[in-house]
Amino acid sequence: MKFRLPILFGVSILFALGAYASTRAIDPQKSTDSPSANKDEPATKTKSVPLSKSKKMIDPFNKLTKDEADVILRKGTEARERGYTHSKVTGTYICKRCNAPLYNSTDKFESHCGWPSFDAEIKGSVKRQLETDGSGRIEIVCENCGGHLGHVFADEGYTAKNTRHCVNSISMKLIAIGKELPEVIKPDSEKDSAAASEKKEPSEPPIKKSSK
Numbered sequence: 001m002k003f004r005l006p007i008l009f010g011v012s013i014l015f016a017l018g019a020y021a022s023t024r025a026i027d028p029q030k031s032t033d034s035p036s037a038n039k040d041e042p043a044t045k046t047k048s049v050p051l052s053k054s055k056k057m058i059d060p061f062n063k064l065t066k067d068e069a070d071v072i073l074r075k076g077t078e079a080r081e082r083g084y085t086h087s088k089v090t091g092t093y094i095c096k097r098c099n100a101p102l103y104n105s106t107d108k109f110e111s112h113c114g115w116p117s118f119d120a121e122i123k124g125s126v127k128r129q130l131e132t133d134g135s136g137r138i139e140i141v142c143e144n145c146g147g148h149l150g151h152v153f154a155d156e157g158y159t160a161k162n163t164r165h166c167v168n169s170i171s172m173k174l175i176a177i178g179k180e181l182p183e184v185i186k187p188d189s190e191k192d193s194a195a196a197s198e199k200k201e202p203s204e205p206p207i208k209k210s211s212k
Contacts, residue, residue, distance in 0.1 A: 060188045061097045061145055071170050072097050072147040075139070080114030083169020087116070091176040093167075098145035099182040100125055102172060103165070111158050115150065116169055119161040126165070128152060140165060144184060147171060 070076040084093070093103040093116075102125050103118045111117035124143060131137040131151070140149045150167040158164055175181055 061185050062099070064097065068096060068170055071168050075148045077150075078115075078168045078170045082115075084116045084172065084174060085114065085169060086110070087174065089174055089176055091174050091179070092122075092181060093118075093172045093174050094181065095142040095145060095147055095149075096171055096173050097147040098142060098185045099173075100142055100144040100184045101181060102126060102142065102149070103167070105174075105177075109159055111156075111164055111166075113164075113166060116167050116172070117158070118165040118167065119159040119163050121165060140167070142171075145187065 064072060067078070071078055087105075087108075090105045092101050093105070093108075094101050101122050103121055107118045107120040109117055109119060121140075126140050126149065127143045127146075128138050128140055131139045137151045138153075140152050141147060142149060148168075149171045150165065153164045153166065155162055156164055
């Protein structure tokens with residue numbers, strides 16, 4: 001009996017050590033003190049990239065008043081007998097929006113229609129296009145900036161050239177002879193320039209004979 005107790009005690013210790021060893025063999029990284037213990041990986045933070053602020057479209061041309069914009073940009077018509085209708089000042093009429101020379105005062109004449117009248121434009125300065133309102137009239141716009149000027153008519157017999165450019169005074173600015181002409185403002189958008197160069201110009205429509 002004296003020898004059985006130590007033997008049983010020793011067997012119990014061996015059994016316990018065996019059980020512990022088998023546990024460590026199954027999961028040897030269980031200890032939280034181990035530097036290789038499993039740890040949750042920190043969530044990857046996606047760096048938010050701020051959206052680039054849209055560039056404000058800046059009009060490169062001269063600033064217009066509301067009345068000027070109504071005519072030049074929205075194709076309105078000013079009241080009769082305004083501005084340069086009866087002006088006799090010698091000089092050059094330029095576009096109010098972009099400073100491009102449009103008409104010489106020597107080509108201006110009295111038509112008594114209520115608006116300034118010219119029988120010729122400065123070469124290459126004015127573009128003619130069919131009016132979009134269904135009236136059949138021929139609209140004239142500044143070749144450089146596209147600003148609305150008025151309409152052109154033919155075969156009315158006012159002058160030998162038989163042509164009348166009926167122009168809104170508000171679309172122009174008169175630079176008296178002897179004064180320096182301001183620099184012409186060109187469109188600064190490469191996209192606009194490319195589009196303009198690629199666009200095929202339609203043949204000029206016939207000039208309508210009716211009055212404004």
